[in-house]
Amino acid sequence: MSNSNGNGSNKIMVPNAREAMNKFKMEAANEVGVNLKQGYNGDLTSRQAGSVGGQMVKKMIESYENNMQQNGGNNQ
Numbered sequence: 001m002s003n004s005n006g007n008g009s010n011k012i013m014v015p016n017a018r019e020a021m022n023k024f025k026m027e028a029a030n031e032v033g034v035n036l037k038q039g040y041n042g043d044l045t046s047r048q049a050g051s052v053g054g055q056m057v058k059k060m061i062e063s064y065e066n067n068m069q070q071n072g073g074n075n076q
Helices: 015-031 046-070
Strands: none
Touching: 015 046
16 A cells, blocks of 8 residues: 555655655656656556556666766665
8 A cells, every 4th residue: 555655665765865766756757758746646557557667667777877887887
């Protein structure tokens, strides 16, 4: 069950990162053509939600790979 007050299991470990994660999610949604609203988005289909999450993962992997390439494969 969804918990919109921020006390669910999807806790952001760095409190200042919440705004950046929300922006990242909105950008990913825009890239796959899903219109997200600020706040509750429980009206999304599973396909739409999966598309947003998949795009976020794709971008995170690309970022990690770029960082590895710039650091010569040393990810520390």
